[in-house]
Every structure is written in structure tokens, then in C-alpha cells.
Amino acid sequence: MSKVIVVTSGKGGVGKTTTSASFAAGLAGRGHRTVVIDFDIGLRNLDLVMGCERRVVYDFVNVINEEASLKQALIRDKVDNNLYILPASQTRDKDALTQDKVGKVIGELRENFDYIVCDSPAGIEKGALMAMFFADEALVVTNPEISSVRDSDRILGMLAAKSLRAIEGEEPIKEHLVVTRYSPERVNMGEMLSLDDIRELLGIDLIGVIPESEDVLQASNSGVPVIRNERSKSGQAYQDMVARFLGEEVPMRFLEVEKKGFLSRIFGA
Amino acid sequence: MKETETAGVAQSRRQRTSAVELKGTVFTLPVLKLHSTDLAAIEHELKVHLARGLNFFQHAPLVIDLAAVEEQAVELDFAAMGEMLRRLQLFTVGVRDAGPHLAEKAVAAGLAVLKGGVTTKKVAEKSVEELPVATEVSPRRTRIVRHPVRSGQQIYAKGGDLIVLSSVNVGAEVIADGNIHVYGTLRGRAFAGVTEDTGARIFAQSMEPELAAIAGNYQVFDEPVSPSLRGKPAQIYLEGEQLVVAPL
Numbered sequence: 455m456s457k458v459i460v461v462t463s464g465k466g467g468v469g470k471t472t473t474s475a476s477f478a479a480g481l482a483g484r485g486h487r488t489v490v491i492d493f494d495i496g497l498r499n500l501d502l503v504m505g506c507e508r509r510v511v512y513d514f515v516n517v518i519n520e521e522a523s524l525k526q527a528l529i530r531d532k533v534d535n536n537l538y539i540l541p542a543s544q545t546r547d548k549d550a551l552t553q554d555k556v557g558k559v560i561g562e563l564r565e566n567f568d569y570i571v572c573d574s575p576a577g578i579e580k581g582a583l584m585a586m587f588f589a590d591e592a593l594v595v596t597n598p599e600i601s602s603v604r605d606s607d608r609i610l611g612m613l614a615a616k617s618l619r620a621i622e623g624e625e626p627i628k629e630h631l632v633v634t635r636y637s638p639e640r641v642n643m644g645e646m647l648s649l650d651d652i653r654e655l656l657g658i659d660l661i662g663v664i665p666e667s668e669d670v671l672q673a674s675n676s677g678v679p680v681i682r683n684e685r686s687k688s689g690q691a692y693q694d695m696v697a698r699f700l701g702e703e704v705p706m707r708f709l710e711v712e713k714k715g716f717l718s719r720i721f722g723a
Numbered sequence: 724m725k726e727t728e729t730a731g732v733a734q735s736r737r738q739r740t741s742a743v744e745l746k747g748t749v750f751t752l753p754v755l756k757l758h759s760t761d762l763a764a765i766e767h768e769l770k771v772h773l774a775r776g777l778n779f780f781q782h783a784p785l786v787i788d789l790a791a792v793e794e795q796a797v798e799l800d801f802a803a804m805g806e807m808l809r810r811l812q813l814f815t816v817g818v819r820d821a822g823p824h825l826a827e828k829a830v831a832a833g834l835a836v837l838k839g840g841v842t843t844k845k846v847a848e849k850s851v852e853e854l855p856v857a858t859e860v861s862p863r864r865t866r867i868v869r870h871p872v873r874s875g876q877q878i879y880a881k882g883g884d885l886i887v888l889s890s891v892n893v894g895a896e897v898i899a900d901g902n903i904h905v906y907g908t909l910r911g912r913a914f915a916g917v918t919e920d921t922g923a924r925i926f927a928q929s930m931e932p933e934l935a936a937i938a939g940n941y942q943v944f945d946e947p948v949s950p951s952l953r954g955k956p957a958q959i960y961l962e963g964e965q966l967v968v969a970p971l
Contacts, residue, residue, distance in 0.1 A: 604892075
């Protein structure tokens with residue numbers, strides 16, 4: 455049974471595309487046929503983060519308008535045969551998307567893939583609503599600060615009300631909280647919201663905490679999802695998150711301020 | 724029942740030396756016009772009327788109008804009728820428009836005989852107005868919400884109270900014609916008693932609203948509630964035109 459997972463947040467710039475890329479790469483790395491779709495028509499980013507921006511011939515809008523087939527538009531990842539990317543159009547805009555047409559594409563993808571990851575644009579307008587409409591599960595990406603939490607709360611309300619599952623009275627979308635750019639030092643200083651605060655405000659289960667890291671910027675610059683950087687704490691945290699999504703019990707890491715050992719204090723980090 | 728006192732009665736209020744005083748006084752009395760002498764049928768119909776709230780007539784002295792049943796009334800058992808009416812807590816003072824035979828019977832049964840009386844249309848109309856209309860009193864509905872009310876959502880409990888079995892988040896709005904009960908943290912906006920119910924209240928396990936209003940009187944909470952109340956169960960009610968936040 456294929457699953458459609460939307461990666462959404464409401465707030466912009468919190469790490470949706472970073473998470474979509476690493477999440478999809480992680481699932482594919484575990485042997486599952488995975489496709490990640492960029493729903494941010496006109497402001498495409500996923501192709502950059504996935505390192506395939508120079509291989510885009512056809513895009514999502516071309517497929518919707520039947521100007522190209524899915525096969526022509528899907529880009530296969532260089533590293534992993536299980537992973538495909540459906541990029542967004544850069545020249546068109548969100549009006550090209552309609553529920554029926556998007557539904558048709560999702561339907562076709564369901565026949566060929568185990569996991570369909572929808573990278574949502576920011577906001578609560580058509581693009582975001584379209585990305586969440588066909589979802590079975592949702593990763594709600596939140597930074598530990600209050601405007602992000604409020605926007606995530608808004609998005610959670612919409613997931614519960616404006617999805618196909620909600621409208622048809624089926625089992626609701628399963629919601630997972632992903633806290634990104636987490637800094638235990640700043641939490642301790644009271645600058646950032648703690649995990650308990652976020653959980654209390656949003657009331658959904660935590661599936662992953664991704665620490666703030668310079669590796670993320672490097673990863674998007676080099677076009678390699680950060681999960682593939684084994685030495686990166688963020689990469690490792692994404693690995694843990696994928697494992698939890700697939701049902702494994704994995705304790706949360708990187709939640710405490712790291713105590714530097716004597717030697718590393720002398721010789722630097 | 725209206726009482727129009729004559730000057731005489733007014734005078735009688737002042738103390739007198741004699742034991743009694745007879746004064747002419749005008750009273751307006753309800754008239755029960757009979758269209759049948761079937762006591763069982765009359766009793767049944769009166770019961771129906773009383774059940775519907777026709778208590779305008781209850782405990783008032785009734786005058787029985789026999790004009791329509793003059794012929795049959797010859798067989799009417801006045802004593803039984805009096806008893807039946809008493810059972811229904813209707814008190815009869817007398818009869819009117821009774822021919823000489825009926826008058827005799829009435830007197831024998833201890834009823835007075837009234838002459839004349841003007842059925843003023845006005846009074847009749849007023850009595851109709853005063854009759855409580857048998858309305859479908861809709862039971863006050865309570866709306867229960869089991870999920871957190873999220874930012875941007877708006878819940879309106881029409882015709883009753885609202886109970887939220889979770890929290891109301893910042894940017895959410897909960898509205899009720901009656902009271903609002905939040906079994907969680909109230910962080911958003913709450914509007915209780917929106918249909919002019921000044922007695923409506925807002926209850927929360929932790930009272931941290933952005934804005935609260937009762938029957939249109941509102942208050943923003945740019946300063947959070949006092950430390951003694953923060954995080955504790957509290958209520959908000961209206962005192963005059965001021966909202967009061969008090970611990971529970």
C-alpha cells in the first residue's frame with residue numbers, strides 16, 4: 455500500500471525542503487521506491503537541494519497539463535535507483551494546479567511507488583492546500599520559536615479539516631512533529647522554546663528533533679541531502695527520524711548541550 | 724385580574740369603628756362559557772388548557788356563563804360541576820346569564836348569580852396576550868469539542884454552552900450563546916453569552932486568553948493574568964460592565 459506524506463509547516467524557511475529531501479533519501483536508502491514532489495510552483499528549490507537542477511527537462515505542471523508523461527518528467531537520483539524527483543515548474547504559477555489533475559498524477563504515482571513525499575510550499579494558500587490534500591500522513595516541521603509554532607498550529611487545523619480524508623470522513627491524516635534547527639544551548643538560555651513547550655502547544659507526537667547545524671547549508675550548496683552526511687549530527691538525526699517513521703524505537707539524540715571532553719577543549723571541537 | 728377601586732373602597736382603608744363595611748367595587752372576572760353540559764368533556768378540555776399553561780385562570784374566581792347551554796343546563800349537576808372545578812383548582816363565584824330556573828339551582832348549590840357584566844373586548848384581547856404561548860422550549864444544547872481548537876479555527880455553540888475537552892490555542896476563537904468551559908488552557912479568544920446573556924461565564928483550567936468577552940463586554944489581556952491566577956483554574960464573569968477574573 456503506497457503512502458502519501460506531506461511535509462508542511464505554514465511558516466516559511468523552517469526546513470521543509472531540507473526535511474523532504476533527507477526524508478525521501480532516507481526511505482529510498484532503506485530499499486523503498488520513493489518519489490519526492492516539489493509543490494512550490496514558481497519558486498522551486500527541491501531540485502537544488504537534491505542536486506538535479508541541471509537535469510530538469512519536464513516538470514510537474516507539464517505532467518498535469520499532459521504536455522509530458524510522468525516517465526519523462528521524473529528525474530532519477532544519481533546515487534540511489536529507488537529515489538525519484540518530480541520538480542516544480544519555475545515559469546508557471548500555482549493556478550496551474552487543480553484538485554482533479556493533481557489527484558490523477560498522485561494516483562498514477564501510487565501505482566509505482568511505496569512512498570510519495572510532497573514538499574509543500576509555505577503558507578496556507580492553494581499550493582500548500584494542494585500539497586496536503588491527498589496526504590495519508592504529515593510531517594509538520596517546526597522551529598522552536600513561537601511564530602513557527604503558531605503557524606504550525608494553523609496548518610494542523612487545516613490538515614484536520616481541508617484534506618480529502620477529512621472531507622470524506624475517513625481516518626484522519628496521521629500527524630508527526632519534526633522540530634528543526636534545535637539548539638539545546640539556546641533552549642537552556644530561555645531563548646528558544648523547549649520540546650515540552652512545543653508539545654504542549656501543538657499536542658502531536660514528536661518524530662524527530664534535528665539540531666541546528668552548518669552542515670545543512672553545506673548540503674544544500676552541494677546538492678546532497680544532509681542525511682547522506684554520516685558525520686553530520688543533523689544527518690544522523692534524520693536517519694533516526696526515518697527509522698522511527700518505519701516503526702523502529704529509536705531514542706532521541708542531540709537534545710542536551712554537549713559536554714566537551716578535556717582533550718577536545720584543548721584541541722578544539 | 725384587575726381591580727378598580729371606587730373612592731369608597733379607598734376610604735374604607737381608614738379605620739372604622741363598625742365591624743363591616745359594604746362598598747360597591749368593580750372587579751374584572753374571567754368568564755368560563757360553557758358549550759356543553761358534559762362534565763367529563765369539560766373537565767378534559769380544562770385539563771388540556773391548564774397543561775398548556777392557561778394559568779391565567781387558575782386561582783381566579785370564575786364566573787360560569789350558561790347562555791349557550793340554557794336548555795341542557797336544567798339537568799346540570801351544579802354541585803358536581805363545582806367539585807370538578809375545585810379539583811382543577813378553579814374557584815367558581817357564580818353564574819351569569821342564567822334564566823330563573825338555573826338561577827335557583829345555582830343558588831341551591833351555593834353559587835352567586837351575577838347579572839350583566841360587560842365582556843370588554845380589550846380585556847379579552849389582553850387575556851389572550853397574557854396566555855403563555857405553548858412554545859417548543861428547545862432544550863439548551865451543549866456543544867462538546869474533543870480536539871484542540873487550533874489557530875484560525877472558530878467554534879460557535881449556538882443556543883447553549885460550549886465545552887472544549889482540550890486547549891484553545893492562540894489565534895483560535897471559541898464562541899457560545901451560553902457559558903464556555905475549557906478543560907485545558909485557554910490561550911485564544913473567548914466570547915460567552917453572545918446573545919445578551921450577561922450571566923454567562925468563561926471557565927478554564929488555565930486562563931491565559933488573548934481576549935475575553937461576555938455579552939459584548941470585552942477585555943484584551945495584553946498583560947497576562949496576575950501570577951496568583953496564572954496556570955490555575957479560573958473563571959471570568961461580568962460584574963456590571965467589568966469583566967472579573969477569579970480563581971475557581
